[in-house]
Amino acid sequence: MESSFVMPLCQYLQFSWWATDIRESLWLYPFIQLIHFTGLSLWVGTNIVGDVRLLNLGKKPQTAREVRDGLFIWNWIGFTIVVLGGFLLFSSRATIYIVNPAFRVKLFMLVPTALIWHIFLQAKTPSWGQGADTAAIGRVAGLIEILLWISVVTAAVNIPNY
Amino acid sequence: MSMTGWLFSTVSVIHYFSFFITVGGAVLVDLRVLGLAAKSKPLTKVADQICPWMWIAFWFAILSGSLEAATDAGDYLPNFWYELKIFTVIISAVVVYIVQKQIPKWAEKPAIPAGAKVLAIVSGLLWLGSILAGVELPAITGLG
Numbered sequence: 001m002e003s004s005f006v007m008p009l010c011q012y013l014q015f016s017w018w019a020t021d022i023r024e025s026l027w028l029y030p031f032i033q034l035i036h037f038t039g040l041s042l043w044v045g046t047n048i049v050g051d052v053r054l055l056n057l058g059k060k061p062q063t064a065r066e067v068r069d070g071l072f073i074w075n076w077i078g079f080t081i082v083v084l085g086g087f088l089l090f091s092s093r094a095t096i097y098i099v100n101p102a103f104r105v106k107l108f109m110l111v112p113t114a115l116i117w118h119i120f121l122q123a124k125t126p127s128w129g130q131g132a133d134t135a136a137i138g139r140v141a142g143l144i145e146i147l148l149w150i151s152v153v154t155a156a157v158n159i160p161n162y
Numbered sequence: 163m164s165m166t167g168w169l170f171s172t173v174s175v176i177h178y179f180s181f182f183i184t185v186g187g188a189v190l191v192d193l194r195v196l197g198l199a200a201k202s203k204p205l206t207k208v209a210d211q212i213c214p215w216m217w218i219a220f221w222f223a224i225l226s227g228s229l230e231a232a233t234d235a236g237d238y239l240p241n242f243w244y245e246l247k248i249f250t251v252i253i254s255a256v257v258v259y260i261v262q263k264q265i266p267k268w269a270e271k272p273a274i275p276a277g278a279k280v281l282a283i284v285s286g287l288l289w290l291g292s293i294l295a296g297v298e299l300p301a302i303t304g305l306g
Contacts, residue, residue: 044186045187048183053211058215074193161167
C-alpha cells in the first residue's frame, strides 16, 4: 500500500500550506468538519429518503422515480461537498490517516462499494420506481444501500480507535 | 453510566447517521421552499415525502446524543458549547416544525411568499449552526 509514491504524496499533502493551516488552527479544523458534515447531511439525507421510498416504507406522495429525479442534483452537490471537506480533513493528517486500518477499510473498500452501488441504484430507479409500489428488486437494492452507508459511517466512527 | 467501546461506537454511528438524515431532510425542505431543489415537484408532496423521515431521524439523534452525553454528564452539561449546541438544535427543530406546518398554506398561493423564503434560510442556517456548535465542542473542550 505504502508504495513508492503513496507516502511521499501524503507527506506532500500534510505539509502543504492549507493542511498546515488546518492542523495548526483552533477554529479552522471545526469549519472543515462543518463542510464535510454538511455535505454528508445532503448526501446521506437524499440517499436515505430515496432508499426508504424504494423500500415502499411510510407515506408515498411521490414514486421512487419522482423522489430520485427531484433530489438528484442536490444528491451530487452533497457528494461534491463531502469530497472537498474529506480531502481537506485527510490532508491535515494524511500520513496518519493512510496507515489507519479503519480509514483504509472506509476509503478503499466500503466507500467505493457503496458509491458503485449507489450509481447503479440511481440508474435503475427510473425503471424500478415508476409506480406506487416499487419492484421487489428495487426494495432489496434500497435496503442494501442503507446498510452500505451505515457500514461506511461505522468505519469512520472507529478511525480514532486505531 | 459508562459504555464499552463497541457500544459507544454503535451509539455514535446511530447519532451521526440520524443527524445526517435530520439535517439533510430539513435543508432539502428549505431548499424546496426556496425553489432551489425539486422545483418541478409540488411543494407539499416533497415535504410529505421527507418530513416524516426527518422527524424519525431527529428523535434517534436526540436519544443517541443523550446516551453519549450521559456517559460524561458532569462534563457535558455545564459546558458552554454543549449548551449552545442543545439550544441551537431546539431552535432549529422549532423553526423547521413551523416551516413544515406553514407549507400547505404557502403552497396554495400563486408564488411562495418572501417571508417563507426568509424562514427557510433561517432554518437552514440554524441547522448548519447546530453542526458547527457540535464540532466546536470536541475541538475546544476535548469532549466527545
